[in-house]
Amino acid sequence: MTKRSTKGMENYQSDWHCFTVALASQVLESNVGQLSIGHWKCYGAYRSTVTDETLNITITAQNPDIDAHLMWLSIL
Numbered sequence: 001m002t003k004r005s006t007k008g009m010e011n012y013q014s015d016w017h018c019f020t021v022a023l024a025s026q027v028l029e030s031n032v033g034q035l036s037i038g039h040w041k042c043y044g045a046y047r048s049t050v051t052d053e054t055l056n057i058t059i060t061a062q063n064p065d066i067d068a069h070l071m072w073l074s075i076l
Contacts, residue, residue, distance in 0.1 A: 013037055017069055022058040023048055031062070 017033045021043070028046045035041060048055075059070055 016066060018062045018066075019070075020058075020060045020062060021046070022060070024056050025058070 014036045015034050019032050020030045021028050021032055023046055029043055032043050055075070057073075
């Protein structure tokens with residue numbers, strides 16, 4: 001059993017860096033990073049069991065014209 005968590009902080013303008021987190025093609029959370037400027041939030045922990053020695057995490061910007069960035073990823 002592994003746990004993953006992410007942290008997001010808005011450092012440009014409110015609601016700018018917004019993305020979706022998926023694990024093994026299953027969306028776990030949407031609107032990650034939808035924050036007011038200067039605010040931060042911890043998301044997760046997302047739990048899963050890795051059975052094939054591969055952990056597939058997908059992070060997708062909700063607006064393809066805007067860069068989404070991940071400021072922290074913890075895998076335990």
